[in-house]
Structure formats: C-alpha cells, structure tokens
Amino acid sequence: MERKTTLYDTHVKYGGKMVPFAGYLLPVQYGTGVIKEHMAVRTGCGMFDVSHMGEITCQGADAEANLNRILTNHYCNMSAGRARYSPMCNEHGGVVDDLIVHKLGENNYFIVVNAANKDKDFQWMQDHTEGRCVFSDISDSIGDIALQGPLARTVLAKITDEKDIPEKYYTFSDEVHAAGIRCMIARTGYTGEDGFEIYMPAEKAPEMWEVLMKAGELEGLIPCGLGARDTLRLEAAMPLYGHEMDDDTTPLEAGLGFAVKMDKKTDFIGKQAMLEKGEPQITRVGLEVTGRGILREDQDVFIGSEKIGRTTSGTHAPYLKKAIAMAMVNKDSAAEGTEVEVDVRGRRVAAKITALPFYKRNK
C-alpha cells in the first residue's frame, strides 16, 4: 500500500496523474505534460513535491567524525549553513546511497537521502555509528518542495525576506520564514537550474504550495511531476541511484570522484576496496543518438560486434530536442566522438559518445 505525502490532495486538485514511486503515490505529470513542465523549469520556473525524500539528522559530540568515516566526502572545514554532496559506500566500495549533508551547527547535521533507500540508509548509519553520535529518521515530519528554474529566486523573494535567501549554490538558511511558515531554504536541486529546496513541517506543505503557486503566477510557475524531474536531471547528467550507481558500482566508476576524498585524514568505509580495485576500468559517458530512436536504461552498447557497456538512463531530452542516454562503458572505448550502436529491443540504433553534462545553464 503506497503512502501519500501531505500534498496528495493538492496534486489531485492540480490534475496530477498519480503513480506509485518509492512507496509513495506521487504525480508523474500534471495536465500540461512532461515537455511543458520540463521547459518551464529551463526557461521560467517549476515546482515539485519532493516530500518523499528521506531526512535524517546526525547529532552528538562525534557526529562529524562519524560522517567522515561513513561518507566518502570530507566534512572537516565546513561552515554551518553549507551543504555537501556525498556517496555512502559499503565495504566493497559499492554505493549504498548518495545524499546531501547540511551542516546546521557544530556536530549537528541534516541529511537528505533518496526515498527508496531511506530505511536501508538509516539502518546502515545506525549499524556503523561509533562513539557519541545519534542518527534520527525524521522523514515523516518533513515536507519538501523544490522550486526550480531561472526565475525561482524572483518567486521566492516575494514570499520571504531578501536576507533569508541563500546566496550561493549548496548553501542554506535555517530557521527562516517563507509565507509565514518556519522553514529551511537550501539553494540546491536536481534539475541543472538555479533553484531552492524548501524544508518545512509536513503539514505546512500544502499551504506553502498554494502561496508559491500564487506568487509565481507572473513567472509562469507550474507544478511539475516525476517525469520532468527525471528528464531534467538526465539532461543535466546528474546521476540517479539504481541507474548510474548501485551496490556494485563504485563512485569512482560512476564518475563521482570529486566527492571521494581518498586522501582525507580519516579512513572511510569502502576506501580499502577502492584502493585494491585500482583505476576504474569502466566509466560513465554520454550518448547522443545519431540514428533514429530513443534509448532507455539497460540496453547494450556496441562498437561493431564488441559489447563495450550498457546504458544506465535514457530519454528524449525536451530542451535539447534530441535523444540522449548515459552509459557505463569500458574506459578504453570511451573517447568523445566514438561512434557506437545501441541495441534497442533488437534494433541497432546509431549513437556517439559525448561529453557530460548534455546541458549546462548559463550563469
């Protein structure tokens, strides 16, 4: 039985087409359709219910030390009000999940994890806690709305104090108010655009949603569903757990080396395995279809008769107006411009290897 976020009735009211996702009933799209929703975020602004995401706090005198040991990124020299992405690895170097850590204060963190992995993550963190540190799963009490797009800031400025808007990417303002609702506003997102994720008490999310809808009328703000969330992140080449990484793929193979600090002072889970594996033999690349067809996940990639890898995600990219995919391929075959073929249900579709990301916003 799927659960509903506090915004369920709001989605139905706005014409959301509800589907099961990660244990929740969420809108895959609204009446406008995925393409218009995608374009709204690229050119104006759009809004997503991401309340299904998991939120876990990490507190105690040894909180920072625990994060440094459990996560691959480093959490020293980090000021309060900053957010930092990290994979969380198992002993084999595979990825348990990827997540964002927000530093509220000394040894006081707010972690956002993937909905589908929430229980697994929480268990993993608890099983690997050492010393004085407590992880708490507060997911059910938190509502989360993502306001994304080049005009997101303009809309947000109408309902909150200018000083409470976080200035830089991956920073946040805690214990502020928007629309009279106490919340945390982070300048983060999963779309490749400027934007914000607003965390608040779950029961306040419907009220925040309506205020935002009204505030964004002039900017063309529309509600967006899971469909657009996926095409947006894919165009921006942002990895998705279960696709570009999983329990058996290391973050280095998945192209997330920037968030793996092999030389940080503390030893961390998965480091030894990654050292033993050495230089990754596979790598994440972009594919752009040059023939006719749409690529999807789990399709074999060939050069002639030689299989060089598999696609991990694929779609028609609405903004770029072409079919794109990400794939994990042998490192030796990964040169940009390489012509490949992808087996799409028995039919070979021509594609070429391209640089990632497919889309990068103008700053």
Add this chain to the structure above:
Amino acid sequence: MNIPEELLYSKSHEWVKFEDDETAFVGITDYAQEELGDLVFVNLPEEGDEFATGEVFADVESVKAVSDINSPVTGTVAEVNEAIMDAPESINSDPYEAWFVKFSGISEQENLMDAAAYEKFVEEEKAKEE
C-alpha cells in the same frame, strides 16, 4: 474525450477507419494518446509488411516510456504515414488525423467496437484505474 462516431475501436485503443471491406487506416485514440503523454518518437513498419490481429506493428515512445501498438486487423501495410515520424506530437494534438498505417488486403479483424461501445469501455478502464 473525443470519440468520433464514424470510426471503429479496439480494446487496445486503436481506431480503424475502413475505406472498403479490405482497406483501412489505423491510428491510436484520444484516450490512448492522453494515457501515453507527450509522444516523441514513432517506429513504423514498412510497406509490404504483413501483420495478424493482435500483433505489434508499431511502437511509440513518450518522454517516459515505450508502448507497443497492436494491429486490430490482419492485412498488409500499403502505406505508412511518414509525417508522424517527423512530428510525433501531432498524435497528441490530433489523434484521429494522425493515422499510422493504411492496411490493404484485410482478411480478418478483431471484434471492433462502435463509438458508443468504446466510450463505455473507456469509462470502465478509467474506473479500474481509480
């Protein structure tokens, strides 16, 4: 929901427009395009290909997923509508103009529904969804 009177309909949401007993245009219904969402790609058969009722003769891709289109008749592909390959979105905007293929030599057909029966069928499908 647009369900033109003059067409016949299959349970897998294709419409059929007979020109004569052996020749018909086939496309997908308004309900089908609505359910599929924004279409971005169509894969059509070639002229001369033969299909039996219920066989997959084409597939369409929305932003999100691929879906097979079943043949409501047994016959030979006489013509394909190449215009929809260049503009798949026309299936969303005008599903009854955007025919997929023209079948000729039709020897058999599914138990096709008239507009009233199809409307009732769609209502039942919707009820199941909720």
